Amino acid sequence: MSDSALAARGVNKSFGSLVVASDVELSLPQGVRYALIGPNGAGKTTLINLMTGMLRPDSGCIFLGDEDITELAPEQRVRRGLVRTYQINSLFPRLTALESVTLAVCERRRIARTFWRQLTAYRHEIDEAHDILSALTLAPVCHRPTRELAYGQQRLLEIALALATRPKVLLLDEPAAGVPREESKELFAAIAGLSRDITVLFIEHDMELVFRFASRIIVMVGGGVLTEGTPAEIAADERVRAVYLGKGHGALRS
Amino acid sequence: MTSASVAGPHAYLQAQARWRRGEIAFWLATLLPLVLTPDYLVLASQVAIAGLFALSLDLILGFSGIISLGHAAYFGVGAYTAGLLSVWGWGEPLTGLLIAGLAAGLLGYVTSFIIARFHHLALIMITLGLGLLLQEAANSASWLTGGFDGLQGINTWPILQKFDFDLYGYTAYSYSLAVLFIVFLAARRLVYSPFGLALRGIRENGQRMPAIGAPVYSHIRTIYTIGAMIAGIAGALLAQTTETVSLEALGFQRSADVVVMLIVGGAGRLYGGLIGAIVYIVARDRFSGLNPQYWYFWIGLLLIAVVMLLPNGILGGLALLAQRLRAKS
Numbered sequence: 104m105s106d107s108a109l110a111a112r113g114v115n116k117s118f119g120s121l122v123v124a125s126d127v128e129l130s131l132p133q134g135v136r137y138a139l140i141g142p143n144g145a146g147k148t149t150l151i152n153l154m155t156g157m158l159r160p161d162s163g164c165i166f167l168g169d170e171d172i173t174e175l176a177p178e179q180r181v182r183r184g185l186v187r188t189y190q191i192n193s194l195f196p197r198l199t200a201l202e203s204v205t206l207a208v209c210e211r212r213r214i215a216r217t218f219w220r221q222l223t224a225y226r227h228e229i230d231e232a233h234d235i236l237s238a239l240t241l242a243p244v245c246h247r248p249t250r251e252l253a254y255g256q257q258r259l260l261e262i263a264l265a266l267a268t269r270p271k272v273l274l275l276d277e278p279a280a281g282v283p284r285e286e287s288k289e290l291f292a293a294i295a296g297l298s299r300d301i302t303v304l305f306i307e308h309d310m311e312l313v314f315r316f317a318s319r320i321i322v323m324v325g326g327g328v329l330t331e332g333t334p335a336e337i338a339a340d341e342r343v344r345a346v347y348l349g350k351g352h353g354a355l356r357s
Numbered sequence: 358m359t360s361a362s363v364a365g366p367h368a369y370l371q372a373q374a375r376w377r378r379g380e381i382a383f384w385l386a387t388l389l390p391l392v393l394t395p396d397y398l399v400l401a402s403q404v405a406i407a408g409l410f411a412l413s414l415d416l417i418l419g420f421s422g423i424i425s426l427g428h429a430a431y432f433g434v435g436a437y438t439a440g441l442l443s444v445w446g447w448g449e450p451l452t453g454l455l456i457a458g459l460a461a462g463l464l465g466y467v468t469s470f471i472i473a474r475f476h477h478l479a480l481i482m483i484t485l486g487l488g489l490l491l492q493e494a495a496n497s498a499s500w501l502t503g504g505f506d507g508l509q510g511i512n513t514w515p516i517l518q519k520f521d522f523d524l525y526g527y528t529a530y531s532y533s534l535a536v537l538f539i540v541f542l543a544a545r546r547l548v549y550s551p552f553g554l555a556l557r558g559i560r561e562n563g564q565r566m567p568a569i570g571a572p573v574y575s576h577i578r579t580i581y582t583i584g585a586m587i588a589g590i591a592g593a594l595l596a597q598t599t600e601t602v603s604l605e606a607l608g609f610q611r612s613a614d615v616v617v618m619l620i621v622g623g624a625g626r627l628y629g630g631l632i633g634a635i636v637y638i639v640a641r642d643r644f645s646g647l648n649p650q651y652w653y654f655w656i657g658l659l660l661i662a663v664v665m666l667l668p669n670g671i672l673g674g675l676a677l678l679a680q681r682l683r684a685k686s
Contacts, residue, residue, distance in 0.1 A: 155568070181570035193568075195561035198554075201366055206558050207569040209551040212420065215571065218552035223371045224553060233366045246369050268570050 106198070107166070108133045109185065109272045114153055114163030116326075123149040124160065125326045131272065136295070137304040138317035142346060146308045146326040148190060151274045156180050165270065177234040182211070184271030188261040190280050190306070196250040200241055200260050202248060204232035206266035235287045239293055252265050257285045263294070274295070275305040279312070291316050322346070360665060374549040383628065387534055391527070398526030404638045405533035406594045411618045411630025412537075412544055412585035418546060418616070419624035421580050422560030423472065424480045426612050427488025428588055430468075431461040433607030435589025437495065440508045440602040448514040454536065454593045461589020462582050469581035473574040476563075477573055485609070492607045507603035511596060522598065529598040537631075545627055547583070556580055560625070616658075623661045623670025632671055 107130040111251050116124040123146045131137055151160040154165050156177040157273045164173045167185050177184070191236070195203050209215040223229070236245045239259045244252060249260060258278060265273055278294065279287030287309070294303060295316050304321075307313050313320065313334075320337045322329040324346050337343055390401040410432055417423045421686055435457040442453050468487060495502045503509055514522040518530045547553050557574050558566055566573045596602045605611065614637070615630075622633025640659055644652035666675035 155592060177567040178570050178572055179447050181568060189565075193562060193565045195558055196566065197561055198557060201370075202554060204556075204662075206551075206554050206571075209554065210570045215551045215555040215576070218547040218579075218583075220551075221546065221549050222376055222554055223367060223549075226367060228551075229370065264569055292619065299466045307438060340567050 108168060108313055109154065109304075110166040110355055111150070111154060112166065114150075114160045114165065116149065116153055116160050117160060122326045124153060127163070127326075127328055129183070129304050129321065129328060129331075131304060134299045134302055136316060137302075138225060138313040138320045139304055139312075140308070140313055140320060141323035141329070144325075145323040147323055148276055149284075150189055150323065150327075151276055151288060151304075151306070155185060155274060175246075181268055184269065185274075186265045186268050186270035188265050190276040192254075192257045192261060194249045194257060194264070196259060197210045197248050199246050199248055200252065200256075200263070201229070201232055201245040202310060203260065204235055204263050204267045205229055207264050208232050211268050232267060235266050236316055239263050239266075241286045246300040249250065255282050255290070256284055258290060259293070266297075271303045272304070275303065277306050277308070279307065279309070284309075287312065304354045364641070371672075379630075383631075384538065387538075388532065395525060395527075401599055401640065402526055402530040402533040402643055403595075405530065405537045406591050406598070407615070407618060408631040408634035409533075409537045409540060409594065410588055410615050411622065411634050412541060412627075413584045413591060413630075414615050414619055415624060415627070415630045416544060416547070416556075416580055416587070416681040417584040419575065419619060419626065419629060420553065420560060421485050421556040423577060424477065425472075425484040426481050426609075426616065427484035427486070427491075428584075428615055429607050429609070429611035430488045430491045431465055431585040431588035432611060433495065433602075435461040435592030435594040436507065436602045436606040437502060437592075438589070439593035440511050440596040441501070441596070443511040443513060443600075446507065448512050450513050450532070450597050451514050453513075453597060454590055457593030457596075458586045458590040459501075461592065462586030465585020465588075466578065466582040468585075469578040472581055473577040485612075488551065488607070488609055488612050492604060492609070494608055496604055497678075502602075502604075505604060507601055508596075508629050509601075510529070511600040511602070513597045513600055522600075526598075532667040533594050533598060541589065541627075541631075544587070548627060552576070552579070566594055590604065615677035617658065617660055619670075619672055621660065623672030625670045629670055629672050636671065 109131045111127050111129040114124050114127040127150060141147055141348060149158065152159050156175060160173065165170065167180065167183055170183070172180050172183065172185070174250050174289065205228055206215065208231050209225065211226060214225060232246065233242065236242050239262060241256060241259055241263060244256060250317060251256065251258065263277065275294065279290050282290060291312050294305065317334060320333065320334055321331045322343050329346065330340055386433065390398060414425065414428050417425060437454045438457040438460040442456060447453065471483060472480065496504055513522055516528065516532055522528045554570060558571065559573055559576060562575060592606060595606065618633035618637045619630050621636055622631065623629035641656060644655040661672065
């Protein structure tokens with residue numbers, strides 16, 4: 104049908120009289136690094152919830168590649184390669200980092216139902232989890248319970264968990280939220296270093312990071328897509344300027 | 358911390374699952390009543406059965422975080438199944454145990470479809486309701502269960518056609534203990550398996566599990582069925598060793614008692630239910646000897662004291678103590 108990795112077709116959602124998604128049309132080509140921006144309450148996180156199945160749209164369809172996934176449960180979408188992270192850390196506090204990521208690997212390889220063999224028998228899965236953590240500089244703390252990790256490390260663990268599912272499309276909801284500026288650059292460098300086979304969409308408020316790491320930008324306002332284009336096009340767009348200046352978010356620079 | 362990272366991922370995880378000296382000592386100590394307190398073997402076999410029942414709840418509540426106030430339903434179904442088999446002329450204990458486990462597991466599997474979809478308060482109400490439902494059903498079906506008078510005429514055949522049940526409880530305790538140990542080995546394996554890790558994931562953050570591709574409902578159904586099966590085996594043990602089954606086997610009191618045992622011992626720890634059962638049953642025996650009328654007063658006091666002083670149960674307290682001692686040295 105199309106060469107897009109992920110697409111939304113005419114997606115609508117409202118809670119009572121509050122419209123949180125109005126006729127959203129979106130198509131992410133394979134391998135791009137998309138930034139999703141917009142003022143608070145524009146419906147960015149809602150859109151991620153709709154695409155990953157945490158919310159059901161009132162109307163419209165979600166496509167992953169050529170497959171209509173609108174009816175699928177969140178975990179079924181994850182198994183097909185559509186994976187998200189959370190704006191607020193949503194981790195397993197008393198599992199160690201290695202245990203958490205090993206769990207995600209085991210779920211992907213469908214061995215998490217096995218209760219008659221010891222976990223330690225699955226050496227490949229443990230190695231894979233450890234490699235993912237190493238790549239994100241978490242190997243030295245991989246035996247610590249998640250709740251004892253520094254905040255920035257927990258943000259990285261969010262991404263490690265997502266990577267362990269081998270995503271085709273990765274939706275990052277403010278991956279650097281709450282992380283100091285210097286660290287957030289490192290975090291985005293890690294995201295930029297991901298394989299080009301993975302299509303990435305991230306929500307981010309820091310325009311410097313957006314313009315540095317996004318190859319294309321989507322602007323949302325009031326539950327709908329205002330415009331979509333390259334960073335240069337977005338920076339030059341009067342409507343975007345108006346939205347941001349009007350809301351007092353500071354000027355856009357490229 | 359650093360030494361653990363140096364140990365590497367495999368060695369570290371292996372060390373977690375390794376048999377500890379304390380565990381071996383614990384299981385050796387379970388043999389002591391046979392020699393030291395031969396007068397209390399009937400009590401000891403009650404402890405073993407209660408421990409097995411608490412272990413079954415630990416898998417569900419402690420390891421997976423699924424609250425239940427009606428777990429006696431599965432215990433009771435196991436007890437009545439084993440009892441009825443014997444009344445109907447099949448008193449062979451081992452097959453009786455197996456069939457009782459399967460019957461309770463079947464009920465667990467059917468109810469798990471409801472259980473998997475609810476949380477917290479709703480789950481407490483549903484499990485409570487299921488327990489009451491089953492108790493009244495057993496009460497009204499007195500042609501089958503003997504109703505309020507209990508099931509009469511159970512006769513358990515000698516185990517392996519060799520060991521007859523004696524008055525002092527030698528056979529009863531040895532049998533209960535052997536079954537407890539075998540089931541415990543299986544439960545231990547489960548806890549340290551990939552599935553055991555997934556259960557801990559559900560307990561820690563069930564909302565997050567779908568986002569890593571985990572079929573949470575299906576995991577919950579599996580562990581609930583396994584837990585019900587083990588509870589049924591415990592119930593069958595009680596029926597076979599005491600040769601009676603009463604409505605109390607299904608009752609709310611039993612469901613509440615087992616939750617108390619688990620919390621006192623330490624939920625989410627393999628030995629929590631076992632330690633809790635020892636403390637609870639022995640305390641009940643002592644208190645009711647001291648004061649036959651008001652012994653629940655002391656049980657209440659014990660419960661409050663444990664929860665206030667040791668929020669993670671006796672084993673949680675011991676673990677904390679060991680940690681502090683290690684930090685000092």
